[in-house]
Amino acid sequence: MPDNLMDKIVSLCKRRGFIFPDSEIYGGLANTWDFGPLGAEMKNNIKKEWWKVMVWHRDDVVGLDSAVIVNPKVWEASGHLSSFTDPLVECKQCHTRFRADYLKEGKYGPVVEKEGVFYCPLCGGELTKEKKFNLMFKTYIGPAEETANIAFLRPETAQGIFINFKKVLTSSRKKIPFGIAQIGKAFRNEITPSNFIFRTREFEQMEMEYFISPEEDKKWYDYWKEIRWKWYLNLGMKEENLRQRPHQEKELAHYAKEATDIEFKFPFGWSELEGIHNRTDYDLKRHQQFSNKDLSYWDEETRQKYIPYVIETSAGVERSLLAFLINAYTEEQDKNKETRVVLRLHPKIAPIKLAVLPLLKNNKELVQTARDIFLKLQRQVDYLIDYDEVGSIGRRYRRQDEVGTPWCVTIDHQTLEDQTVTIRDRDTMKQERIKTEEIIHWVEEKLCINSL
Ligand code: ATP
Numbered sequence: 001m002p003d004n005l006m007d008k009i010v011s012l013c014k015r016r017g018f019i020f021p022d023s024e025i026y027g028g029l030a031n032t033w034d035f036g037p038l039g040a041e042m043k044n045n046i047k048k049e050w051w052k053v054m055v056w057h058r059d060d061v062v063g064l065d066s067a068v069i070v071n072p073k074v075w076e077a078s079g080h081l082s083s084f085t086d087p088l089v090e091c092k093q094c095h096t097r098f099r100a101d102y103l104k105e106g107k108y109g110p111v112v113e114k115e116g117v118f119y120c121p122l123c124g125g126e127l128t129k130e131k132k133f134n135l136m137f138k139t140y141i142g143p144a145e146e147t148a149n150i151a152f153l154r155p156e157t158a159q160g161i162f163i164n165f166k167k168v169l170t171s172s173r174k175k176i177p178f179g180i181a182q183i184g185k186a187f188r189n190e191i192t193p194s195n196f197i198f199r200t201r202e203f204e205q206m207e208m209e210y211f212i213s214p215e216e217d218k219k220w221y222d223y224w225k226e227i228r229w230k231w232y233l234n235l236g237m238k239e240e241n242l243r244q245r246p247h248q249e250k251e252l253a254h255y256a257k258e259a260t261d262i263e264f265k266f267p268f269g270w271s272e273l274e275g276i277h278n279r280t281d282y283d284l285k286r287h288q289q290f291s292n293k294d295l296s297y298w299d300e301e302t303r304q305k306y307i308p309y310v311i312e313t314s315a316g317v318e319r320s321l322l323a324f325l326i327n328a329y330t331e332e333q334d335k336n337k338e339t340r341v342v343l344r345l346h347p348k349i350a351p352i353k354l355a356v357l358p359l360l361k362n363n364k365e366l367v368q369t370a371r372d373i374f375l376k377l378q379r380q381v382d383y384l385i386d387y388d389e390v391g392s393i394g395r396r397y398r399r400q401d402e403v404g405t406p407w408c409v410t411i412d413h414q415t416l417e418d419q420t421v422t423i424r425d426r427d428t429m430k431q432e433r434i435k436t437e438e439i440i441h442w443v444e445e446k447l448c449i450n451s452l
Pocket residue numbers: 156188190197198199200201202203205272273274275314315316317318319320
């Protein structure tokens with residue numbers, strides 16, 4: 001791993017338009033980030049790959065897009081109002097807030113404790129006693145800020161799935177086992193947002209709830225751990241950067257019987273990318289109880305009525321994006337002893353798939369031909385392509401390498417004679433000559449080969 005990897009990634013992200021500090025012209029807003037042109041593109045690619053594998057390629061999972069602000073009773077039923085809390089301590093001297101569990105684990109530095117009192121890892125001041133802090137963002141519906149109008153921004157997308165379970169079941173005519181998938185924003189008033197986009201207050205989740213017969217929970221839990229693990233590997237994640245960590249009983253969420261985290265080796269340590277949970281029948285039972293609506297399932301084959309168990313897979317879009325960037329970042333020395341930065345992103349998630357470059361900028365014919373090829377390709381493909389004529393060809397290749405563009409098409413003098421172009425591979429830097437009319441097919445083929 002290169003030195004100061006996080007700093008290098010943060011700087012590359014800002015410089016090249018992946019991720020910007022939010023509201024920077026007003027001094028920013030701590031730990032809040034905006035996704036620039038390439039970041040937005042990469043996020044969309046990650047979501048598309050998730051949706052493809054989790055919904056399009058299966059006939060037992062359907063999609064959903066539910067509301068962010070829902071009836072507050074949902075959060076009573078789900079347990080989020082009473083249990084969605086983190087233990088908070090504050091330094092009496094410098095007023096920094098810490099998550100007490102992380103503090104005791106030494107995540108902020110060596111733990112200093114004397115006779116049951118903990119001290120601040122930053123200034124040495126005494127810390128307050130732990131208090132519970134609810135992570136849900138509160139808001140008001142309508143103009144009057146009254147208790148009766150309180151609502152919450154959803155802290156997870158999962159509940160939108162549970163409250164729609166019956167309607168999706170009947171409208172899609174699915175039978176158990178089947179799943180509902182959803183991608184959307186979630187909001188958590190985190191005590192210690194940190195590590196760039198790893199922990200923020202606003203983020204996107206890719207969640208799938210798989211409804212099953214209670215007897216089959218072990219089988220489906222193992223099945224989904226495997227499917228989700230492979231998703232990361234198939235998108236180029238190195239196996240040595242991933243691990244599965246089963247939760248110990250004491251860390252299980254209030255709804256979970258069993259849970260495993262897929263963790264990534266971040267520069268700041270192994271941390272969760274995705275959680276796979278056996279949520280049992282907790283959520284549906286609670287919603288049945290609080291809504292007085294029957295949420296049971298009638299199994300025609302076994303002639304039994306039951307509340308389904310649920311296996312959940314829950315991943316963060318931004319965390320995945322950060323992990324994919326770290327996984328892909330490489331520095332090499334070229335023959336001139338200059339550092340070549342390459343993002344070896346899987347082509348499917350690379351923001352730009354193809355760049356079209358005229359060999360020389362000051363040759364009108366080359367530039368015109370390159371522009372024509374670019375504009376034609378742009379209308380024919382369903383991914384982002386780029387055109388660049390600024391600077392030497394070597395510099396332009398470097399610029400594309402740095403943002404992970406897998407292929408560059410170069411238009412040279414031979415193109416004018418025989419309508420062929422060179423196509424350069426980011427990772428091998430090898431060039432091949434192909435016919436202009438074959439570019440799309442060539443890329444499509446590579447995209448297929450690259451997806452296992
Ligand atoms: P953590 O222990 O890191 O707080 P969690 O166990 O609370 O995470 P889950 O509730 O299981 O997380 O959420 C599922 C996924 O949503 C996480 O694996 C992560 O990818 C993403 N996620 C959760 N909280 C955040 C956050 N504050 N910022 C960015 N992504 C998040």
